[in-house]
Amino acid sequence: xxxxxxxxxxxxxxxxxxxxxxxxxxxxxxxxxxxxxxxxxxxxxxxxxxxxxxxxxxxxxxxxxxxxxxxxxxxxxxxxxxxxxxxxxxxxxxxxxxxxxxxxxxxxxxxxxxxxxxxxxxxxxxxxxxxxxxxxxxxxxxxxxxxxxxxxxxxxxxx
Amino acid sequence: xxxxxxxxxxxxxxxxxxxxxxxxxxxxxxxxxxxxxxxxxxxxxxxxxxxxxxxxxxxxxxxxxxxxxxxxxxxxxxxxxxxxxxxxxxxxxxxxxxxxxxxxxxxxxxxxxxxxxxxxxxxxxxxxxxxxxxxxxxxxxxxxx
Numbered sequence: 001x002x003x004x005x006x007x008x009x010x011x012x013x014x015x016x017x018x019x020x021x022x023x024x025x026x027x028x029x030x031x032x033x034x035x036x037x038x039x040x041x042x043x044x045x046x047x048x049x050x051x052x053x054x055x056x057x058x059x060x061x062x063x064x065x066x067x068x069x070x071x072x073x074x075x076x077x078x079x080x081x082x083x084x085x086x087x088x089x090x091x092x093x094x095x096x097x098x099x100x101x102x103x104x105x106x107x108x109x110x111x112x113x114x115x116x117x118x119x120x121x122x123x124x125x126x127x128x129x130x131x132x133x134x135x136x137x138x139x140x141x142x143x144x145x146x147x148x149x150x151x152x153x154x155x156x157x158x159x
Numbered sequence: 160x161x162x163x164x165x166x167x168x169x170x171x172x173x174x175x176x177x178x179x180x181x182x183x184x185x186x187x188x189x190x191x192x193x194x195x196x197x198x199x200x201x202x203x204x205x206x207x208x209x210x211x212x213x214x215x216x217x218x219x220x221x222x223x224x225x226x227x228x229x230x231x232x233x234x235x236x237x238x239x240x241x242x243x244x245x246x247x248x249x250x251x252x253x254x255x256x257x258x259x260x261x262x263x264x265x266x267x268x269x270x271x272x273x274x275x276x277x278x279x280x281x282x283x284x285x286x287x288x289x290x291x292x293x294x295x296x297x298x299x300x301x302x303x304x
Contacts, residue, residue, distance in 0.1 A: 031197040035189075039205040044290055047212065051297035115268035116194040116275065124199065125275040129258035132278070133243055135201075136285050140240050143289030147233075150296040 005060045011049045018042035032120040102127075168217075175217040182210040190283045194272070200279040204286025212294050220298060227295070232288045239285030246277045 004010050018041035025034035089096035106123055114122040124132050190203035215223035246258065253262040260274025261267045 032199070032202075035197050035202050039202050039209075043209060044205055048293060048297065051294070055297065055300060113267070114271045114275070116272070118194055118196065120197070121194050121199055121275065121279075122271075125278055126260060126271055129247070129260075129274075129278065132282070133247070133258070136240055136243055136282050139289050140236060140285055143236055143292050146293045146296050150300050 007053055008058050015042050015046040171217055175213055179210050179214055193279055200282025201286055204283045207287040208290035211291050227291050232292045236285050236288035239281040242281035243278045246274055
């Protein structure tokens, strides 16, 4: 069991975790996802967390009273999630739903229908363009949220 | 967060000056090569904003803000989204489904290429602008107090 009160170290550990996840994606041949994980997860997230630390404090407050409810909630949710994974098909299972629905069509028809060599781009931008629009909207909304919370200065006051 | 890491650090400045053009170039490569290799608008936008973050950290907020002003970033973020949705609407007006790129050009594959190029550009703009907005929002708040 690892317990850290130094939030700077926690942020660094998160960054390392992100990089390891990116490496895992590379070994799974998902270079696009690995790229995103390395750029967003390890790069920008770490950086934003560090800037948050710079605005707040570096050490977690020590609570002397023990509160068991959060532990129970986390354990229950974790157990539910693990229970959910029991139904998942095995890795590389050729009969997994992900291989038997539209994936075959994407692999076979992308060359004629979209004509780009990178299947991931074809799926993200063309076949699933509507989902990607949603993702961009999420990013945009996040930007608006940050601006609303932190960005506005009072009129007349110089930055 | 301080406005600049060091008031004057020669090594840092020279290293940053050498790295920033390469980072920007790599971002553009990832942006426009995303159809062929790994990458795309999301990654390109993040890398592009990383170059600005590095610049702002080394040379100070004021100089970075001279290029990436609040207005520029806001317009860029909104324009990226509008470009994305505009491509969708264009295909709608051309008689196909929303975001169906087949009708954007004479040839079906050409239409797909054009559509993917435009929406990746929109994604890249929005992501880069939003990431920079977030960075400046955090950093300037720290510099103020």
